[in-house]
Amino acid sequence: MKLFSSNASPYVRKVRVVIREAGLTDQVQEDPTPTNLLESNEGLIAVNPLARIPALTRDDGPALYDSRVICRYLDAKGGSNLYPEARIWDVLTLEATADGILDSAVTGISYEKRLRPPEKVMDEWMDAHWEKVARAVKVVNDRWMSHLAGPVDMGHIAMGCALAYLDFRHDERGWRKGCGALDDWFAAFNERQSMKDTAPS
Numbered sequence: 001m002k003l004f005s006s007n008a009s010p011y012v013r014k015v016r017v018v019i020r021e022a023g024l025t026d027q028v029q030e031d032p033t034p035t036n037l038l039e040s041n042e043g044l045i046a047v048n049p050l051a052r053i054p055a056l057t058r059d060d061g062p063a064l065y066d067s068r069v070i071c072r073y074l075d076a077k078g079g080s081n082l083y084p085e086a087r088i089w090d091v092l093t094l095e096a097t098a099d100g101i102l103d104s105a106v107t108g109i110s111y112e113k114r115l116r117p118p119e120k121v122m123d124e125w126m127d128a129h130w131e132k133v134a135r136a137v138k139v140v141n142d143r144w145m146s147h148l149a150g151p152v153d154m155g156h157i158a159m160g161c162a163l164a165y166l167d168f169r170h171d172e173r174g175w176r177k178g179c180g181a182l183d184d185w186f187a188a189f190n191e192r193q194s195m196k197d198t199a200p201s
Contacts, residue, residue, distance in 0.1 A: 003070075004033040004044050004055040008200045010102050010165035011067040012054045017157050018071045020194035022078025028056075037115060068095065071154060082154040090147055094140070094155030098162040101136050104129035105162075110169050130173055133166070141179035148185050152192075160189045168200055 003019070005012045019028050033053055035041040040051035047063035048055040055065040056073070064070050075082040083091055108129025112121055140148075140159065148156060163186045166175045176183045189195065 001028045001059070002057045003028050003030050004047065004053050004057075005030050006033060006035075006053055008168075009053055010106070010161050010168075011099075013161045013164070013198050013200070014067045014158055015054045015056070015070050015074065016198040017161065017194045018074050018078075018080070018082065018154075020197055021082065021152070021157065022074055022080035024074060024078050027077075028074075037111065068099065071157075075154065082152070082157065084151075084153055087147070087150075087153065091153045091155045094144060094147060095158040097136055097140060098155070098158035101133050101162040102165060104132045105165060105170060108132075130170075133170075134173075134175065137163075137166075137175050137179055137182065141182040145181050145185065148182075148189075156189060157194075160186065160192075160195060164190065164195070164199070 003012075003015060005016065016030070019025055033041050033044050035044055035051060035053060044053065044055060045051045047057055048065040050065065052065065054067055054070055055063055056070045057063045058073075064073055072083060074080075109126045112126050144155075148159070163175065163182070166173070
């Protein structure tokens with residue numbers, strides 16, 4: 001299998017963490033793929049018409065894309081039980097919350113700053129997206145700590161990667177304010193070897 005990837009992408013990082021947690025490092029070749037919203041990579045287009053990473057080629061079917069699809073596939077392939085049936089709706093909701101945080105942090109804020117000329121950057125747009133991020137982080141801190149205290153599943157991995165991205169790109173906004181329990185959990189989770197091995201440079 002080959003993973004079209006980027007070291008800085010938090011969506012790719014989710015997949016890279018799952019590869020390590022599922023013990024599949026010897027089965028997946030990581031292929032760093034330069035691409036951005038304004039200039040698509042031709043090799044990536046060939047496997048994903050949306051030209052987005054991550055994308056995973058495999059021998060037993062067409063290429064897979066979207067981090068949630070790939071993570072679910074790799075979990076099944078490795079038998080790592082990151083989507084336990086007994087907690088499946090909680091796991092999927094927490095994963096969706098983490099991805100929603102990333103959607104606002106990446107598309108709503110990072111791309112706004114990186115792709116627009118300074119005179120066209122909308123502070124109101126970025127602030128509105130940060131409100132979504134901060135609101136979601138606070139809900140996880142207030143309502144989801146009992147789940148995060150349990151066995152590691154895909155919800156843990158998705159949330160760990162989302163919070164790590166906030167530190168990586170938006171540390172100055174301070175997601176930790178009023179979220180001490182989540183901060184403590186993240187500090188411990190971030191010490192997992194799979195997180196250390198996939199930290200963006």
